[in-house]
Amino acid sequence: MLTKDKGICIRTTDYSENSQILTFFTRQTGKISAIAKGTKKPKSSFGGPIELCSIGDMVFALKDGNKLATLTEFNPTFFGAKTRKKLLSLNCSLLAADLLNLFTKEHDPHPSVFNEAISFLQKLEESGGDKVLGLLIPFEFSILNETGSMPVCDVCSNCRRKFGSAWKDFYFSSLANGLLCKDCEGAFIDRKQVTPACAQYLNNPANAASDYKTLVLTQNLLIDYITHILERPPRTAIMISKLINTPTG
Numbered sequence: 001m002l003t004k005d006k007g008i009c010i011r012t013t014d015y016s017e018n019s020q021i022l023t024f025f026t027r028q029t030g031k032i033s034a035i036a037k038g039t040k041k042p043k044s045s046f047g048g049p050i051e052l053c054s055i056g057d058m059v060f061a062l063k064d065g066n067k068l069a070t071l072t073e074f075n076p077t078f079f080g081a082k083t084r085k086k087l088l089s090l091n092c093s094l095l096a097a098d099l100l101n102l103f104t105k106e107h108d109p110h111p112s113v114f115n116e117a118i119s120f121l122q123k124l125e126e127s128g129g130d131k132v133l134g135l136l137i138p139f140e141f142s143i144l145n146e147t148g149s150m151p152v153c154d155v156c157s158n159c160r161r162k163f164g165s166a167w168k169d170f171y172f173s174s175l176a177n178g179l180l181c182k183d184c185e186g187a188f189i190d191r192k193q194v195t196p197a198c199a200q201y202l203n204n205p206a207n208a209a210s211d212y213k214t215l216v217l218t219q220n221l222l223i224d225y226i227t228h229i230l231e232r233p234p235r236t237a238i239m240i241s242k243l244i245n246t247p248t249g
């Protein structure tokens with residue numbers, strides 16, 4: 001059966017001399033793996049190898065009981081050409097691909113995450129410099145939220161005291177799975193003190209417009225947190241850490 005869908009390429013592996021095995025996050029089917037035969041041949045009907053983070057209309061065949069689909073058409077509508085020229089933007093787009101792969105299961109669609117991913121990649125293409133983290137963090141929150149992995153930031157994740165202005169100090173712990181109040185921070189060895197602005201942002205990510213320092217602090221916490229959930233850092237997270245924590249970078 002041939003299926004038409006729209007997908008984001010989130011993983012590529014070379015297969016034999018001319019082909020690729022690709023993972024797509026699709027709108028209607030969710031994550032799928034597919035072989036694309038001959039994409040690396042000079043006169044391939046695909047018009048060349050399929051790139052990570054490209055978005056396109058696709059047709060694939062998936063036989064019952066078969067894990068690997070066969071990609072028959074992929075007509076890219078978005079390449080991210082400008083993003084590829086900017087190191088931090090490029091790494092943020094690769095991290096988004098990594099997260100889509102790591103946080104979703106095969107054949108389990110999440111249309112709202114799909115739409116957020118498309119919007120994120122397109123906005124990334126038009127922005128640069130300081131704006132990038134302000135795009136990445138809301139996307140990370142949306143995927144964590146949709147996949148049930150959101151850190152607890154509306155109450156103390158330990159004693160459940162409601163987050164608010166009465167809190168004197170703010171801490172975050174991946175082990176505790178969220179924010180911690182002053183009374184509870186001592187019990188979690190990995191806790192880090194965070195600024196009030198960072199705690200506010202974690203508490204209400206929709207209320208963005210944060211300064212760059214807060215965005216960097218929040219992104220560092222999210223990398224720690226995602227690494228804790230996945231039990232290893234996403235491949236691109238280390239590079240992003242380096243880029244955002246180097247003042248001249």
Ligand SMILES: [Zn+2]
Pocket residue numbers: 156157158159160161180181182183184
């Ligand atoms: Zn507490």
